[in-house]
Structure formats: structure tokens, C-alpha cells
Amino acid sequence: MKARLMMVGAGLSGAVLARQCAQAGYDVTVVDARPHVAGNCHTARDADTGVMVHTYGPHIFHTDDDGVWDYVQRFATFMPYKNQVKTTVAGKVYSLPVNLHTINQFFGTAMRPDEARDFVAAQTSDIPDPQTFEEQALAFVGPDLYAAFFKGYTEKQWGTSPSNLPASILKRLPLRFNYDDNYFFHRHQGMPRDGYTALVAQILDHPGITVKLETVFDPAEADQWDHVFWSGPLDGFFDYKLGRLGYRTLDFELFRADGDWQGCAVMNHPDADVAHTRISEHKHFAPWENHDKSVLYREFPRACGPDDIPYYPIRLAEEKSLLADYVALAETASNVTFVGRLGTYRYLDMDVTIREALDLADTFLAARTAGTPAPRFSKAPL
Structure with a gap:
């Protein structure tokens, strides 16, 4: 019988791992608690305007990794995109990075x-x-x-x-002494023409992969699978028994406008007396499209509660101490590899997430062939 693998999470980590393992002949089941694939890079057309919306905040693909760039282009057409961020300070607009x-x-x-x-x-x-x-x-x-x-x-x-x-x-933020206002410095930059969800759906489109959405995986059932890849919160796998790792989350305030509301995709607002950090105008993430109306979001960061979506791991001294305890606990778990942003409690760009998934797939498949244990983490959290 083929080995049965469980991928918990249909984001980039789970999708890439599932695809690589399915291509190697494994039966892979991918589950996700949400009603869609692609995790936090999920995109969807707004019904009223037709604008492609980045549901959980802006995601711009950028990388110097030729292998990752070639990989994503197998599954989607990427359009050129330059991230040119503006910022409003004391009533004046400036370009970023500085x-x-x-x-x-x-x-x-x-x-x-x-x-x-x-x-x-x-x-x-x-x-x-x-x-x-x-x-x-x-x-x-x-x-x-x-x-x-x-x-x-x-x-x-x-x-x-x-x-x-x-x-x-x-x-990791640049400072430039020329007039280059491209926020990123990577050689490859772009946006998937049909959105990130379409990209991830294509990666998952393989006869060896079964996707089950709105499905919560119980870690107690891990021993029913030959191997489990967990891309959920590391502490969540252990039911938060040692306490919760700290994250920041985001609240999004939606508003709409006719025409072009702010003239750019992202406007930062660093002034302390402005509650939000930035406003994103989503039609500007697809400059090859034309829309008469606009969809915008104000972003309000705050502490992440038990029922919130975790976005940014805090990783201060207190969190690192608790993280070390969870890493030690994870080392005692059998049959499980912790992957991705939440599984390793690290902030990861999309290209790094894909690279780590590709490398982990190679390592896992080699270990299966050799009969040796799979790695516990896609990348060491500490």
C-alpha cells in the first residue's frame, strides 16, 4: 500500500509539500479549517467591483531564488509588479523605502x-x-x-x-541614496495574474492529492497516518498546554470608493495620532486591470487573542523561552514535522516558505527511502 500522508493546512507550505510527495507516489490528504486554500495569501474577486482582493492583507511575490521563481511559474502566469509604497507624515506624502x-x-x-x-x-x-x-x-x-x-x-x-x-x-529594510523607490531589491518580482488562490489550487491539482476544506485536524489522530506535516500553530498542536506563544493580529476596516482613492497600492500612516498603520487599495495590486470602483482596507494591529488569526510572531525574550519549551516537546512527538510560519514560529516571506517546503520534501523523501527518521522541523525555530 502507498504511504498515507496528512498535510494540515492548505497554504503554501502544505500545498508545495503535498505536490512534491504526490508526484513521488504518495497518497496525500490536505485539510484546512478555512473554506478556501492559500492560507493568509488567499485572494478573491470582490462581487461589487470585480477587484481582486488580498483578503488577509497585501502579498507581493519577490525572490532571488531562481528555483522558486521557476516553480511558481509552472502553476501561474506572473505579471510584472513593482511595490512602490508611500507614507503620509504630518500631512505630507513621501516615498518608501527611505x-x-x-x-x-x-x-x-x-x-x-x-x-x-x-x-x-x-x-x-x-x-x-x-x-x-x-x-x-x-x-x-x-x-x-x-x-x-x-x-x-x-x-x-x-x-x-x-x-x-x-x-x-x-x-531587513533598505536605505537608498538614489531615487529608486522599489520597496524590494530582488531580481524576480511579480503578482500571479489570477491571484494567489488560483496559484495554490493549481499546485494542489494532482490525482494523488485529496483536499478537505472546513475540516479541523485532531492531533490525537496523528498516529493514524504514516506521517503528518503540521503547518498550524506549534503550540496549538499540543493544545497550548504550556501556554500560548505571542502573536500580533490585524483588524481590517473595509471601505469602498469611486475612481482612484489614494493613487497607490499601499499608503503607510506612521503618525502616532492615527490609529491605523496603513491603507491598501487593492485594484493597484493588479495594474493590468481596469476598475471604475475601488476596494480599500485600513489595518489596525493588536494583540492576538485565542480566536484571532495569528499574523506576526513576537519572538521577544518571554516568547523565545516558551518557544524553547515547545521545541523540546515537539522533539518527543513521533510521526510529525512542523512546517511554515506557524509551525516554526517565524516570520517568513512567501518565497522562503516555498523554498523550505521544497527542501523539506526532498529531505523527507530521502529519509523514507533510507528508512531514517524525518526531520522534526522544516527549519529550526531557534
Whole structure:
């Protein structure tokens, strides 16, 4: 008999793993508690406007991984897309990431790249090894740009002072001394023409895969399968017996408009006296389409409760301590591999999620062939 595999979660991790294992001859069942595939990158047409809406917030595909780029293009047509974010600060609009235009506009100057580089360097603090977000920002852009573009946004996003957050959060954001306002620097950038849900549905379209939506998997039934891949919350697999890992969640406030409401896909609002962090206008995520009306969402971050959708793992000292306990508990579980953003309690971009799933599939199939244990995690959480 063919080995029977269970994929818990029909997001990118579960879909890619299911496809790779099905192609290798396994019978794979994919279950998801939601009524749709694609997880948090689910997209759907708005009935009133025809706009393709990113239901759980904007997702832009970007990668330098040629293998991942080739993989997703097997299942969807990708259209060129450049993420050009704007931000409203004290009643004025600037471009992000912070670039030469942002610097010159903010300071009322007309500096060349070398002049701007020296100007910003003169404002930064000499902090050889920044440990916190705030220290990294002061060493990165200095106090004025930090206060305007980063401080308020970060406090709203994470619900705490930037002095309590790790420097790594800011290290992945670029600072440019030219007029390039492309938010990402990867060679491959785009959007699936028909949305992410269509992409994931195509990945799952294989005779060896059975998909069951609106189905909750009971971890107590794991021993009924040859192997289980769990992409749900790591602590959830153990019924939160040690306590809950901390996440931030998002509330979305929908509103509609005629025509073009804000002129861009994403407008950040870092001012502390504005409750939301950003507004997304979803028709701009598909610039190859034309729509007379618009669908927009204001985003309000807050602490994640038991019944909320977890978005961003907090990963501060308290959470890391609890995470270590759950990792130790996971090592005692048999027949289960924890995968993806929730299963490994890490923030992952879509391309990294796919890469880890592809690599895990290779490792798992090789282990089955060799008769050796499968890895416990797609990537070590700590």
C-alpha cells in the first residue's frame, strides 16, 4: 500500500509539500479549517467591483531564488509588479523605502547621493552593535528620519516601544541614496495574474492529492497516518498546554470608493495620532486591470487573542523561552514535522516558505527511502 500522508493546512507550505510527495507516489490528504486554500495569501474577486482582493492583507511575490521563481511559474502566469509604497507624515506624502527623494523632500534640500550619504551619516549615532530596533534606527538613519518614518509605525505594529524590539526587524529594510523607490531589491518580482488562490489550487491539482476544506485536524489522530506535516500553530498542536506563544493580529476596516482613492497600492500612516498603520487599495495590486470602483482596507494591529488569526510572531525574550519549551516537546512527538510560519514560529516571506517546503520534501523523501527518521522541523525555530 502507498504511504498515507496528512498535510494540515492548505497554504503554501502544505500545498508545495503535498505536490512534491504526490508526484513521488504518495497518497496525500490536505485539510484546512478555512473554506478556501492559500492560507493568509488567499485572494478573491470582490462581487461589487470585480477587484481582486488580498483578503488577509497585501502579498507581493519577490525572490532571488531562481528555483522558486521557476516553480511558481509552472502553476501561474506572473505579471510584472513593482511595490512602490508611500507614507503620509504630518500631512505630507513621501516615498518608501527611505531614498534620496525622501531625504531631500523631508529636509528641504537638493543633495546628490554622496552629499546625502554624508548628511545622514552625520546625524546617526555611533552604536557599534545595535541590539534594539531603536538603536538600529538611530545608527541607521538618525533621530529625525527615525521619529518621522519608523517610530510611530513600529509602536502601532508591535504594541510596544521600539526599544523593546530586536534590531533584526529593521535590518531587513533598505536605505537608498538614489531615487529608486522599489520597496524590494530582488531580481524576480511579480503578482500571479489570477491571484494567489488560483496559484495554490493549481499546485494542489494532482490525482494523488485529496483536499478537505472546513475540516479541523485532531492531533490525537496523528498516529493514524504514516506521517503528518503540521503547518498550524506549534503550540496549538499540543493544545497550548504550556501556554500560548505571542502573536500580533490585524483588524481590517473595509471601505469602498469611486475612481482612484489614494493613487497607490499601499499608503503607510506612521503618525502616532492615527490609529491605523496603513491603507491598501487593492485594484493597484493588479495594474493590468481596469476598475471604475475601488476596494480599500485600513489595518489596525493588536494583540492576538485565542480566536484571532495569528499574523506576526513576537519572538521577544518571554516568547523565545516558551518557544524553547515547545521545541523540546515537539522533539518527543513521533510521526510529525512542523512546517511554515506557524509551525516554526517565524516570520517568513512567501518565497522562503516555498523554498523550505521544497527542501523539506526532498529531505523527507530521502529519509523514507533510507528508512531514517524525518526531520522534526522544516527549519529550526531557534
